[in-house]
Amino acid sequence: MSFRIDPRLPLTGEVRRILADEVGKALAHLETAREKPEQGLHKCRKRLKSVRALLRLVRSGDEPFCQTENECYKQVSALLAGPREATALIETVDRLAAAFPEQSAGGGLDAARDRLVMRQHEMHAGAGLDAAISAAAVACREGLGHIDRLSLPDQPEQAADILAEGARATLRRARKALDKAGSRGEADDFHDLRKAAKTHSMHLSLLGRLWPTPIKSRRKAVDSLGERLGDLHDVFVMRALLDADGEPLGPPEDTRLLAKLLKRSEKSLRKSCLADAIELFGDSPKRSTRKLARKARDDLAGAPDDLAAAAG
Known part of the structure; x- marks a missing residue:
């Protein structure tokens, strides 16, 4: 099913549909994680992030x-964070x-990588x-049972305002963090x-039919x-792990090159991330979502007519 809100349909039903689909896929990935934790945990956490978004x-x-x-899905994701992070750190050395x-x-990176693999x-x-996978699965199944409790305004103007406010709140968070x-x-x-x-x-994915163009490039x-x-x-x-007590990645002679390359990588990533974030989130969140609210109202208000025309 599509991870996209259909403006022709009631908002409550669309959100319930997407929630059920994403949580169901998270459960499937949890089962995969029992045999293939490197793959299953990462995919499950991605689905949980979609649910929370x-x-x-x-x-x-x-x-x-x-x-x-x-909050429930945040706790579920936290249960799986440690094992997933162990894989991510190996991927960092490879990068x-x-x-x-x-x-x-x-x-020069081999000794530290071997310790990360262990x-x-x-x-x-x-x-x-x-145990973490089992607890996460129980919580996800409980979450599936809660979905029918969700009740949102389905009137076009109210639905449009809800979507615009949600998008605006995230842009405000991004601007503050930037x-x-x-x-x-x-x-x-x-x-x-x-x-x-x-x-x-x-x-952007959820609002793909409502967000003002150009959406693909953004x-x-x-x-x-x-x-x-x-x-x-x-x-x-990784740098915090290098500084941790007990030298979990080995003695300084085994991690000297790793520390040097981490420092160089951090400097480059800081610079490029800040530059691109300014381009994306430097504008006023209110101004960025004003067009969204207007377009959403127009599209949602026209949805019943579109459905009637299609039925005719």
Whole structure:
């Protein structure tokens, strides 16, 4: 089914449909994760992010439901974060090797990578992962049972205002995170910017039939920014691991090159992410969504006539 709100149909039914589809797919990925955790966990968490993005989009229409369910899926995602992060850190070392082939040709990253692989195997082989998957599956099944409780205004003008406000709230979050990332530059600031960019990308998909054009180029740019912010987040996590007590990645002589390349990668990613984020989120959120609200009202108001014409 499509991850896109059909303006010709009642908003409540559309949101319920998409929620059920995404949570159902998350459950399927959880089952895959029992045998293939590297694949299943990542795909499940992506579906949960889609669910949470949708709940944020329509939150003003049924705040108690959306807030409660969003918190539930946030906790489910947290259950799976550690095992997924173990894989992401290995991918980070591989990206560094590809980005700096001459420096890494001598095997200077191998020792740290081997330790990360061992760490991943320990997390995936233990009973804790199976317990986390089982708990996540129970929560998702409960969430499926709650979907019929969602009730949103289906009148065109009210539905349009809900969608516009949800999109605007995410753009405000992105702008706030961008300002902090530019001024303070803390890891958490860039992480908040990444989360807002990911949510905005999903909102562009959900509102694909309503968002003023050009949507494809913006979606492509937002997705690219989100990927690089994800890479930057992994760099921050890796650098913190290098500084952790007990030298989990090995003694300094084994991690010297890794530390050097992480620093270079961080500098480059910070610069490019900030530049692109300014282009995407530097405008006023209110101004950015004014056209969306107007177009959504027009499209939603015309939907019954379109359906009647199609039926005739």
